[in-house]
Amino acid sequence: MSKINRLVSVAPMMDCTDRHDRYFLRLISKNVMLYSEMIATGAILKGKQRNVLEFNEFEKPVALQLGGSSPTELAESTKIAEQFNYDEINLNLGCPSKKVQNNKFGACLIKEPELVMECLNAMVNATTLPVTVKTRIGYDDVEDFETLDAFVKKIESTGVKTIILHARRAILKGLSPRDNLRIPKLNYAMVNKIKQSNQNIEIIINGGIQTTDQIKEHLNNVDGVMIGRSIYQSPYFLADIEKAIFNNNQVPTREQVVQQIVEYCLSEVKKGVRVNQIMRHTVGLFHGIQGANSWKRYLSNNMLVRDADVKKVDYILDLVKDNFQNSKQSV
Numbered sequence: 255m256s257k258i259n260r261l262v263s264v265a266p267m268m269d270c271t272d273r274h275d276r277y278f279l280r281l282i283s284k285n286v287m288l289y290s291e292m293i294a295t296g297a298i299l300k301g302k303q304r305n306v307l308e309f310n311e312f313e314k315p316v317a318l319q320l321g322g323s324s325p326t327e328l329a330e331s332t333k334i335a336e337q338f339n340y341d342e343i344n345l346n347l348g349c350p351s352k353k354v355q356n357n358k359f360g361a362c363l364i365k366e367p368e369l370v371m372e373c374l375n376a377m378v379n380a381t382t383l384p385v386t387v388k389t390r391i392g393y394d395d396v397e398d399f400e401t402l403d404a405f406v407k408k409i410e411s412t413g414v415k416t417i418i419l420h421a422r423r424a425i426l427k428g429l430s431p432r433d434n435l436r437i438p439k440l441n442y443a444m445v446n447k448i449k450q451s452n453q454n455i456e457i458i459i460n461g462g463i464q465t466t467d468q469i470k471e472h473l474n475n476v477d478g479v480m481i482g483r484s485i486y487q488s489p490y491f492l493a494d495i496e497k498a499i500f501n502n503n504q505v506p507t508r509e510q511v512v513q514q515i516v517e518y519c520l521s522e523v524k525k526g527v528r529v530n531q532i533m534r535h536t537v538g539l540f541h542g543i544q545g546a547n548s549w550k551r552y553l554s555n556n557m558l559v560r561d562a563d564v565k566k567v568d569y570i571l572d573l574v575k576d577n578f579q580n581s582k583q584s585v
Contacts, residue, residue, distance in 0.1 A: 258315055258341055258384065260416065260458055262469060262495055263287035265482030266319040266344070266388070268431075274527070275535040276313040277518060279485070281511045283492035285500040288316045292346045294357065295322035295331045307338045317342035319388065321349070321359045323369060325376035332380040343377060345370075347389035350424040351431045361424035364393050367408050374412035386416040388460070388480075391444050392423035399444060403451050416456040418480055419445045435483070446475040466498035473499075488541040508539055512574050516567050529562035545577035 264271065264279060266289035276288045290309075297306050298320075309316060318340045322328045332343050347370065349360035363370050377385045387409055391402055406417060422438040429437060440462050449457040459472050460480035469479045485491050490511075496502040506514070519532045537553055540546040552573050556566045 258287060259285065260287050260456065260478040261285075261473070262499055263289060263418075263458065263478065263480045264485050265289060265460060265480045266291055266317075266346070267482050267486060268292060268349075270486050270535070272531075273309045273313065274522070274532045275486075276316060277310055278511075278515055278532075278535050279489060279492060280313050281506065281514050282489060283496050283505075285496060285502060286492060287342075288313055289344065290316065290318045292319045292321045292349060292354075292360075293331075294359070295320060295324065295327040298331045298334055299327060303334060303338075307335060309338070311339070314339075315341040317344050317386070319344040319346050320377075321346045321354065321357070323358045323363060323373060325372045328373050329376035329380040332377045332383075332385070336381045336383055340383065342384045342386055343381060344386045344388055344418075345373065345377065347387055348420050348424065349431070350390075350426055350429070350434045355426060361390050361393060362426055364389060364405065364424070367405050370405075371408055371412055374409060374414055378413040384416065385412075385414055386418065387414055388418040388420065390420050390422060390424040391441060391448075394423070394426055397423045397441065397444070399447055402444065403448060406448055406452055406455075410452065410455050414455075416458065418458040418460055419448065421445050421459060421461040442472070449476050466494050469495065469499055486535075487538045489536070489539055490541070509571075509574050509578065511539065512536075512570060516570055519567050520564065523564045528560065529564050529567060530558045530560060533557040533562075533567075540578065543578070548573065548577045 264286055268291050271289060271291045279288060293306050318335045320328060320331055320343060335343055346360055347363050354360035355362045374385060391397060409417060421440050421442050421444065425434055425438055445459045456477045458478040458480050459476045463469060463479055463481050464484045472479050490508060493505045496505045515536060519529060522532060523529060533553055537550055540549045556562060
C-alpha cells in the first residue's frame with residue numbers, strides 16, 4: 255500500500271465536505287488529502303450504505319471520518335468502508351456539539367482514553383487501511399502537556415500512526431460548535447511539543463491556518479497541516495497551496511473549474527441529485543476578486559433554491575465570461 259501524502263489536507267466539516275464538495279475541491283487540487291464529513295456508525299449500520307458511503311473515484315485520496323463509541327459498531331463500519339475503497343478511516347474525537355455528546359462520541363471521548371483504545375484496537379484489527387484519529391488538545395479546564403502526551407501514547411499503542419491535533423481544547427458545556435472554533439485559544443506550541451515527544455508517529459496540526467506562509471511555518475515543526483473553514487469559504491486557496499506547497503503550477507483557472515463543475519452538475523442531476531446540493535459548495539470560488547458578488551448573487555437567486563432549474567446552470571459560463579474574463583486578476 256502506497257503511503258498517503260498528508261502534507262496538506264482539508265478537514266472533515268459537517269454539512270460541508272460531502273461527496274459533491276470533495277469532487278469540486280479535487281477539480282482545483284490534485285494533491286491535498288480530502289476527508290468526509292463525520293458519518294455516525296448508526297447511519298452506516300442501520301441506513302442505506304450507498305447513500306452515505308459511495309463516492310466518485312475522482313475524489314481520491316479520500317478518508318472516511320467515523321463517529322461512534324462502540325468498538326463493535328466501529329469495527330463493522332470500518333470493514334464496510336474498506337469495501338467502498340476509502341484510503342483511510344478516521345475516528346472523530348474532536349466534535350464538541352451537544353447532539354454528538356448525547357450519542358457518546360466526538361470530543362467527550364477524550365475523557366475516556368481506555369474506551370478510545372478499545373475502539374481503535376477494534377478498528378485497526380478490522381481493516382488493512384490506515385486508521386487515524388482527529389482530536390482536540392484538551393477539554394474544559396484540562397489542557398496540559400502531560401495529559402495530552404499520555405493520551406497520544408495510548409492512541410499510538412493501538413497501532414494508529416497518524417494523529418490530527420486541533421490546537422484548541424473543546425469546551426463541552428456552554429459553547430456552541432461555532433464558538434468552540436473561535437473562543438478556546440489556539441495553542442500551536444502544545445502541538446509542536448507533542449511532535450517532539452512522539453517522533454515515531456505522524457502529527458498533523460489543525461486550527462486557524464489561513465495562508466501558505468503559515469502552512470510552511472507549521473511544516474517546520476509537524477508532519478502535516480489540516481485546513482477547514484479557510485478552504486470552504488475560499489476554495490481557490492487550494493490553487494495557492496498547489497503552487498506554494500506542492501510546486502504544481504498546472505492549476506486550472508476558476509473558469510475551467512466552473513466548466514467542469516457544470517458538467518458534473520448536469521451528470522448528477524440525471525441521477526436525481528438537486529442542483530443546490532452541488533452548487534452550494536461553490537459560493538466562495540471567486541472570493542476576494544472583483545465581481546465575486548455577481549457570482550454569489552446569481553447562485554443565490556438561481557442555484558441555491560431547492561427547486562433550482564438545471565437549465566440555468568448553462569448560463570453560469572456566460573456569467574463568468576462577462577464578469578471575470580477581463581479582470582486583471584487571474585480567474
